[in-house]
Amino acid sequence: MIETQNLSRRYGDFTAVNGISFSVGDGEIVGMLGPNGAGKTTTLRMITGFLPPTSGRVTVAGKDLFESPREARRQVGYLPENVALYTEMRVREYLGYRARLEGLAGSEAKEAIGVALDRCLLTDVRNQIIGTLSKGYRQRVGLATAILHKPKVLVLDEPTVGLDPKQIIAIRELIRQLGRERTLLLSTHILPEVELLCDRVIIIDHGRIVAEGTPQSLRESWMGTPGVRVTIKDDPTGAGDSLAQVPGVMGVRPGPGAGMWVLDCEGGADPREEVFRTAVQQGWTLIELTRERGATLEDIFVRLTTNDAALAEASSTAAAASPAAPAGNQEVAS
Amino acid sequence: MSAVWATYSRELRAYFFSPLAYVVLFFFLVVNGIIFLNLISFLNDPRAAGGPPMGFFFNASWLMLIILGPVLTMRLVSEELRSGSIEVLMTAPVTEGQVVAGKYLASLTFYMFLWLPTLAYAGMIASYEDVDWGPVMAGYLGVFLVGALFLAIGLFASSMTRSQLVAAMMTAALLFLLFLVGLFEELVNNEVIKQALGYLNIWSHINELAKGIVDTRRIVYYVSATLFFLFLATRALEDKKWR
Numbered sequence: 001m002i003e004t005q006n007l008s009r010r011y012g013d014f015t016a017v018n019g020i021s022f023s024v025g026d027g028e029i030v031g032m033l034g035p036n037g038a039g040k041t042t043t044l045r046m047i048t049g050f051l052p053p054t055s056g057r058v059t060v061a062g063k064d065l066f067e068s069p070r071e072a073r074r075q076v077g078y079l080p081e082n083v084a085l086y087t088e089m090r091v092r093e094y095l096g097y098r099a100r101l102e103g104l105a106g107s108e109a110k111e112a113i114g115v116a117l118d119r120c121l122l123t124d125v126r127n128q129i130i131g132t133l134s135k136g137y138r139q140r141v142g143l144a145t146a147i148l149h150k151p152k153v154l155v156l157d158e159p160t161v162g163l164d165p166k167q168i169i170a171i172r173e174l175i176r177q178l179g180r181e182r183t184l185l186l187s188t189h190i191l192p193e194v195e196l197l198c199d200r201v202i203i204i205d206h207g208r209i210v211a212e213g214t215p216q217s218l219r220e221s222w223m224g225t226p227g228v229r230v231t232i233k234d235d236p237t238g239a240g241d242s243l244a245q246v247p248g249v250m251g252v253r254p255g256p257g258a259g260m261w262v263l264d265c266e267g268g269a270d271p272r273e274e275v276f277r278t279a280v281q282q283g284w285t286l287i288e289l290t291r292e293r294g295a296t297l298e299d300i301f302v303r304l305t306t307n308d309a310a311l312a313e314a315s316s317t318a319a320a321a322s323p324a325a326p327a328g329n330q331e332v333a334s
Numbered sequence: 335m336s337a338v339w340a341t342y343s344r345e346l347r348a349y350f351f352s353p354l355a356y357v358v359l360f361f362f363l364v365v366n367g368i369i370f371l372n373l374i375s376f377l378n379d380p381r382a383a384g385g386p387p388m389g390f391f392f393n394a395s396w397l398m399l400i401i402l403g404p405v406l407t408m409r410l411v412s413e414e415l416r417s418g419s420i421e422v423l424m425t426a427p428v429t430e431g432q433v434v435a436g437k438y439l440a441s442l443t444f445y446m447f448l449w450l451p452t453l454a455y456a457g458m459i460a461s462y463e464d465v466d467w468g469p470v471m472a473g474y475l476g477v478f479l480v481g482a483l484f485l486a487i488g489l490f491a492s493s494m495t496r497s498q499l500v501a502a503m504m505t506a507a508l509l510f511l512l513f514l515v516g517l518f519e520e521l522v523n524n525e526v527i528k529q530a531l532g533y534l535n536i537w538s539h540i541n542e543l544a545k546g547i548v549d550t551r552r553i554v555y556y557v558s559a560t561l562f563f564l565f566l567a568t569r570a571l572e573d574k575k576w577r
């Protein structure tokens with residue numbers, strides 16, 4: 001549905017986006033993740049036709065954005081990062097204006113406005129002046145504008161930024177519903193959002209794609225198998241050596257407290273059962289036996305974007321794009 | 335076409351929904367009223383050389399356009415650039431030309447609306463003496479042509495910057511320059527330059543038209559200059575993308 005080839009964009013000497021190629025399939029929900037200034041907004045602006053790329057191509061629903069910009073734009077609904085609306089208009093009037101701008105008229109426009117108001121739960125405020133609406137409602141008006149002309153593709157730039165938690169939940173629910181019927185590309189730097197909403201993630205940093213895949217596959221290829229935490233009462237001597245003998249355990253490190261150990265595990269292994277048997281054999285009293293929290297996207301994100309910044313400075317090669325060796329030795333965060 | 339209409343109607347609404355429009359309308363009428371009042375009392379003096387009141391009126395009143403031009407146009411594009419609404423506007427299936435056309439026609443409509451109440455002056459005069467309607471109509475044509483050019487210049491300036499203040503100052507400077515260049519006609523001795531400046535002298539154009547002399551060269555000049563600045567405005571808007 002969306003196809004980008006080697007997309008680049010420079011602002012003067014600064015390269016905001018540097019050779020990004022990806023595609024989004026029909027009906028997919030793809031999240032674009034990256035720290036501030038990574039090039040997310042620039043990429044989305046090129047896909048919506050607001051910014052022409054310095055080089056590369058964008059195709060939306062089979063239409064090249066450069067060759068047939070108007071046909072391509074017709075297929076895209078866009079919610080920019082800052083939803084700027086004409087504050088002096090009423091919601092209904094604003095949607096009417098947008099409908100005319102999209103070339104809808106008469107009963108077709110009326111029906112489209114009704115659907116958009118309904119889907120975005122704006123029917124109650126349809127006669128209100130936009131300037132008097134809260135940020136959450138304005139975001140919904142922005143979304144209503146984006147879906148008004150029934151586009152095949154929806155592009156949302158940080159749709160929940162600046163909203164309160166309750167509004168965030170409501171907008172996410174709305175996005176999830178909208179994503180069922182169309183192709184959706186959204187950018188965010190809120191990681192749980194991606195896990196909640198997206199089928200696939202593209203991580204961008206310094207204008208390049210540094211990783212791509214489902215949240216699950218990213219987790220596996222980047223963070224390895226989670227470790228196991230064991231606490232044994234009275235801290236018996238030789239416990240560390242005994243634990244190292246347990247099948248599936250690669251390494252043993254002392255934990256932060258007395259009798260506490262952290263086991264690094266082989267790929268895919270879960271040695272908890274074996275640890276329990278060993279404890280019974282040795283006559284230990286087990287107080288704790290927990291599998292550490294698996295890698296979250298947050299961990300991956302922080303690793304990728306911090307490592308990459310250092311790497312990019314050290315050498316200009318895109319070596320960071322290959323998965324690192326499994327490193328399951330992360331501590332449980334808070 | 336529907337894109338031009340959509341932009342036009344929304345822009346025209348924006349004029350009437352902003353307090354600025356009413357402030358402008360108010361002062362425009364106050365100043366025009368003062369001009370008209372003084373004009374009539376002056377012409378009532380038996381020692382005064384007579385003449386068509388509306389002709390004198392246009393000659394003085396058009397000067398306000400140097401202030402009116404920036405005020406009416408500064409918001410048009412700058413506001414969209416500043417707030418960021420340009421982003422949703424330009425990602426709709428519209429062209430820069432359509433947006434410029436819609437916004438320009440809205441400002442022109444509002445401008446014509448401002449002049450509407452001054453028809454009452456002509457009506458008042460008509461109730462006391464015979465009015466030669468030809469020169470009056472030509473006078474209105476004059477302020478229409480000059481206004482059309484000034485608004486195009488203002489729209490161009492507004493497309494250049496996200497600051498309304500900068501847009502207004504740029505417009506005022508350009509309009510004042512255009513006004514001055516024409517006045518230099520009187521100061522230059524060189525015949526060729528004098529003639530060239532004469533083509534740019536707005537004041538004499540207004541004067542000429544208010545007398546009822548409709549010269550096609552003037553119409554061609556104003557229409558083509560207007561179109562030129564609208565073209566520049568379109569290019570300025572397109573250029574915004576590339577930086």
